Structure formats: C-alpha cells, structure tokens
Amino acid sequence: MAEPSPAVRVSTLELFFDLVFVFTITQLAETLAEDLTLRTFGDVLLILFVVWWMYSGYAWLTNAVAPSSTTRRTLLLTGMAGFLVMALAIPEAFGEYGWLFGVSYLVVNVVHGLLFRTAGPAARQAQRLLGPLNIASALLVLAGGLVPEPWRHLLWVAAPLLQVATGYIHNIEMHTISAGHFAERHGLVVIIAIGESIIAIGAGFHGLHLGSGEILVAVLGLWVAYYLWWFYFAGDDARAEHVLARTDNPRRRARLALNAWGYAHYVILLGIIVAAVGIKKTVGHAFEALHWDAALVLSGGLALYLVGHAAFLALLRLRGVLHRLAAAAVILATIPLGHMLAIAQLVAIALIMTAAAIIEDIPEVRRSGSTAIGDFGRSAGQPD
Structure with a gap:
C-alpha cells in the first residue's frame, strides 16, 4: 500500500x-x-x-x-x-x-x-x-x-x-502501513529491550563487592550491548524503512512487515533475553569456570540476536546477512572458553562482535570516502 x-x-x-x-x-x-x-x-x-x-x-x-x-x-x-x-x-x-x-x-x-x-x-x-x-x-x-x-x-x-x-x-x-512509523516503533522496542537488559544485569551486582572482576564484567556487558545497538541501528534500520516504503503491492508490503518486523524481531528479542541471562551468570564469577548451561546461553543469546537480524536483512534483501551469520558461528565457538574461565568467553565475544562490525563497515567507509572525493573534485571543477 x-x-x-x-x-x-x-x-x-x-x-x-x-x-x-x-x-x-x-x-x-x-x-x-x-x-x-x-x-x-x-x-x-x-x-x-x-x-x-x-x-x-x-x-x-x-x-x-x-x-x-x-x-x-x-x-x-x-x-x-x-x-x-x-x-x-x-x-x-x-x-x-x-x-x-x-x-x-x-x-x-x-x-x-x-x-x-x-x-x-x-x-x-x-x-x-x-x-x-x-x-x-x-x-x-x-x-x-x-x-x-x-x-x-x-x-x-x-x-x-x-x-x-x-x-x-x-x-x-x-x-x-506507514513505513516510517512502523520501523521506528519496532526499533524503539529493540533499543528499550537492550537498555532494560543492561538494567537487569546491573541489578545482579546488588550486594556484591565491586572488585576488578565485577567492574570488568560490567564494562564488557556494556560493550556487548553497544554492538547489539550497532548491528541494528548503524544504518540498517533506515535502509529497512526505505525498503518497506518502496514496496507498493499491498499484500507484499503487509507480508514483509509481518515476517521481517514480526517473526524476525521475535528471534531478536529472544536473543536479548537469553544474552542478558548469560551475562548475569558471569556476575560474581568472572574468574571462575561457568557451567555448560551458562556458557551456552551467553554465546547462544548473542548468536540468536545475530541470526534474527540476519533473517530480518535477508527478508528485506539487504546486505550484512553473511557477516552476522559468520559472527554468530564464531561466537558459538567460544562456549568452551566460558567453561574454562567466564571472563575469557565474555572478552572473546566482545572482540568478535567488534571485529565483525568493523569488517562489515569498511566497504561503507570506502564508498563514503570515494563519494566525498568525487564531490570535492566536482566542486573544484576537476573530473571525477
């Protein structure tokens, strides 16, 4: 429509x-x-x-x-x-x-x-x-x-x-379906859920002595949450809105809204829930070995989030699907690290998410730089 x-x-x-x-x-x-x-x-x-x-x-x-x-x-x-x-x-x-x-x-x-x-x-x-x-x-x-x-x-x-x-x-x-309103509404829910997960993790520190392990877990939890934001909001939210706005067929438009912002976002929110549980399980146990179930939910929640967002992008035919699936697979491979040392798994996950986001962003930076150089050349009367 x-x-x-x-x-x-x-x-x-x-x-x-x-x-x-x-x-x-x-x-x-x-x-x-x-x-x-x-x-x-x-x-x-x-x-x-x-x-x-x-x-x-x-x-x-x-x-x-x-x-x-x-x-x-x-x-x-x-x-x-x-x-x-x-x-x-x-x-x-x-x-x-x-x-x-x-x-x-x-x-x-x-x-x-x-x-x-x-x-x-x-x-x-x-x-x-x-x-x-x-x-x-x-x-x-x-x-x-x-x-x-x-x-x-x-x-x-x-x-x-x-x-x-x-x-x-x-x-x-x-x-x-008003694409701007629809995409913004769902994006707000995701960012609020990420914020609430940080609050829930913070509540787990109540009554604990704030030693080096606790502070490190808190900072790494924020680090991971930041890259959850990055993967969703660093341009893909706007591109997704534009795809929905350009979809003229009413049935196709509604089906896209249901599948991408309905079912794919269900997986995204599930990932936030599970990841928050996993990070909470490291609070107070940073330099201890996690049980297999805690290590599984720590990596599994973040992998779910990335898979859900990959599905979202795939439905909209946007780039970034393979980056997210690859990052999810590597994050799952960190589960044995957590069973040896909790903080090692959390550090590895934070580094993997950082590397995946930066690697994905490099082509965009290059394109932006080329566009800026071309614009400068045209403004100076030079050929591109």
Whole structure:
C-alpha cells in the first residue's frame, strides 16, 4: 500500500506503552535466570511469542489509529494495564497465576479489537476476522491457565499456532502501513529491550563487592550491548524503512512487515533475553569456570540476536546477512572458553562482535570516502 503519511512518527504515549511492554522482557529474563532449564526455556519461548504477537498487534493498530482522542488514549491505557499485569504474572504463568495471565491477556485482546473499531473502513474490515481469531487465541491461553498438565501446555502451544495461521487467514493487505512509523516503533522496542537488559544485569551486582572482576564484567556487558545497538541501528534500520516504503503491492508490503518486523524481531528479542541471562551468570564469577548451561546461553543469546537480524536483512534483501551469520558461528565457538574461565568467553565475544562490525563497515567507509572525493573534485571543477 502506498505510504499514507511519511511524516507520521511514534507518539510519546506509544513510547510509554513500549516501556510497559518491555517489562515483560525483563520478567522473562529473570524467570530464565532463576531456573536455567530446557523446560523453563520452552515456557519462555511460548510466553514471548503470545506476548509479542499482541504487542505487534498494537504496533499495527497505532500505525493506522493514532491515539489522538480521549477514548483512544483511555483504551490504550487499559491495554497497558493488561500488559503490566501479564508481566507481573509471568514467573507463575504456568503455575499459580496462569489464570491471571490469561485474564489480562484476554483484556489486551479485547481492547485491541475495540480500538480497531475506531479506525477507518479498511482497518475495520480487516478486523472482522482478525479480532475473533485473536480472541480465540487469548481464550486458549486463558483455558491453559485453568487446566492441569498436560492440557495446560497443549493449549499454550495451540495459541501461537493459531496466531501464525491468523497471519494467513485474514486479509492482511487491508492494513494500512506507514513505513516510517512502523520501523521506528519496532526499533524503539529493540533499543528499550537492550537498555532494560543492561538494567537487569546491573541489578545482579546488588550486594556484591565491586572488585576488578565485577567492574570488568560490567564494562564488557556494556560493550556487548553497544554492538547489539550497532548491528541494528548503524544504518540498517533506515535502509529497512526505505525498503518497506518502496514496496507498493499491498499484500507484499503487509507480508514483509509481518515476517521481517514480526517473526524476525521475535528471534531478536529472544536473543536479548537469553544474552542478558548469560551475562548475569558471569556476575560474581568472572574468574571462575561457568557451567555448560551458562556458557551456552551467553554465546547462544548473542548468536540468536545475530541470526534474527540476519533473517530480518535477508527478508528485506539487504546486505550484512553473511557477516552476522559468520559472527554468530564464531561466537558459538567460544562456549568452551566460558567453561574454562567466564571472563575469557565474555572478552572473546566482545572482540568478535567488534571485529565483525568493523569488517562489515569498511566497504561503507570506502564508498563514503570515494563519494566525498568525487564531490570535492566536482566542486573544484576537476573530473571525477
């Protein structure tokens, strides 16, 4: 669909909404850090998917329905309350508070449907099938919170399967997508999630003596977070926005938005969660050997982030895919280092990410330099 309004940007209320949503990311990281097992990791995968699906739903919503009236702002506040309660219930989403998570998730879905009713005719038409399908997935999550195992997990698995099918069943091309707003909204979530991960890591230092090991881990954690920012925001975010803006076919545009900013970003956020857990596991143990599971999540989280961003770039047919995949593979190779010495793995990861970013950036610097020389030559009346 043609760009409806290039000047539309993310409002401060939407940013406020994103801050509440990212609390769910923090809670998932805390939950995994406290019980680093395959079962908990599977639960994190399920919770993140259903929560991210509805966050994406709100991003698509405010892309078409600006929170510009009292009614819309009040409904959006209600949705924020639902996300907050969901986040509080996450540690026991498969236990005591499964029903609370389910009820708040249903509220989020109902509010989403009500807000879409205030949109234009095309958005309301898309919502006629999307709304009931979203409510059905929310009811599966709620039912999962009320029944015992194995039905609980079976219903939870059914919910994301229905959500994936929803992307193909309803008329996705009926959604209006403002590329600038859409890309900015998702970019803000990524940078907030990276920031929240630093806060979560910092909280792990509470009560510890700040020796050389602790300070080194803190600095390296910031170093790694900086390169997470670099890989996403050092130009690729703007290039991605331009690709979406230039995609004129409505169905292709909507499908690209769903796949690149929906599914690929799910992997990116999962990587941030897992990486934060891995770095937290090194706090207080910098000069000790990590258990294999801690070393695995430290490298695995960063590799997931890079693979997710590689998928994002591949979907948009942008450069940098091979750089990220190669960096992810080399980072995974550092796992044995962590099993010998935690700080050795963290230093190696930081150096690998730095080298990968610089190597990728060299051709861009050369092109910029050549352009600058050519411009100087033309301004001086010289041939290029």
